[in-house]
Amino acid sequence: MKENELNNGTVTKVRGIDANGNSIVTTPKEIAKSGGCGTFSIVDALNGKWYRVAISRRCHMASSVLLNAGSLYVNNAPCSQLFYIAFDGYSNLQNVIQLGVSGKCISKVRLLYIGSTTETGMVDIYISANGRNDINFAYSNNIGFTFQTPVEVSEEPDAGYIVKEFTF
Structure with missing residues (x-):
C-alpha cells in the first residue's frame, strides 16, 4: 500500500529506520511504548x-x-x-x-x-x-x-x- 492510499485512522503498520540505519516495520502502539x-x-x-x-x-x-x-x-x-x-x-x-x-x-x-x-x-x-x-x-x-x-x-x-x- 502506498502512503497516499492510507486514510486517517487506518494505519496498522509503520515503516521507519532504527538507530543503525536498518529499515523496520512496527505498529503505532509499539512506537508509543518505546517513546x-x-x-x-x-x-x-x-x-x-x-x-x-x-x-x-x-x-x-x-x-x-x-x-x-x-x-x-x-x-x-x-x-x-x-x-x-x-x-x-x-x-x-x-x-x-x-x-x-x-x-x-x-x-x-x-x-x-x-x-x-x-x-x-x-x-x-x-x-x-x-x-x-x-x-x-x-x-x-x-x-x-x-x-x-x-x-x-x-x-x-x-x-x-x-x-x-x-x-x-
Whole structure:
C-alpha cells in the first residue's frame, strides 16, 4: 500500500529506520511504548489517601516525565492537571511543576529518593477530591519511570528515603 492510499485512522503498520540505519516495520502502539508513553487508572481512589504510581530507575540516573491526570464526572465536576516531574537521588534539584490545571483531584505529589547506585525512587500522589474518584492518567516523554497499578501507601514515607513533597 502506498502512503497516499492510507486514510486517517487506518494505519496498522509503520515503516521507519532504527538507530543503525536498518529499515523496520512496527505498529503505532509499539512506537508509543518505546517513546515513553502510556496510560493507567485509579478506580475509587479515596480522598485524603496517598497512592504510589511510579518507580524510578536507580537513583544515580535522572528520571523525568510529563504526567496528565483527569477525573470523571460522578459526584463532582471533573478535573484535569498536568505535571512535569524531574527526579534523581543526588542533585537536590528534584521537582514537580504543575503546568496546567482545571480543577484539582491531586493536591500533593511526593518524591522518595536515596543517594544510591542500586536503589530506585518512588512517586506518590495525594488525592484531594470528595466523592467517587476514578482518575485516568496519561504519561509521555518518559525517561526512567515505570508506571504501575496505583497502590495505596502509608502517610509515613518509606524508611531510609529522603522525601520532597510538593503542594498544589
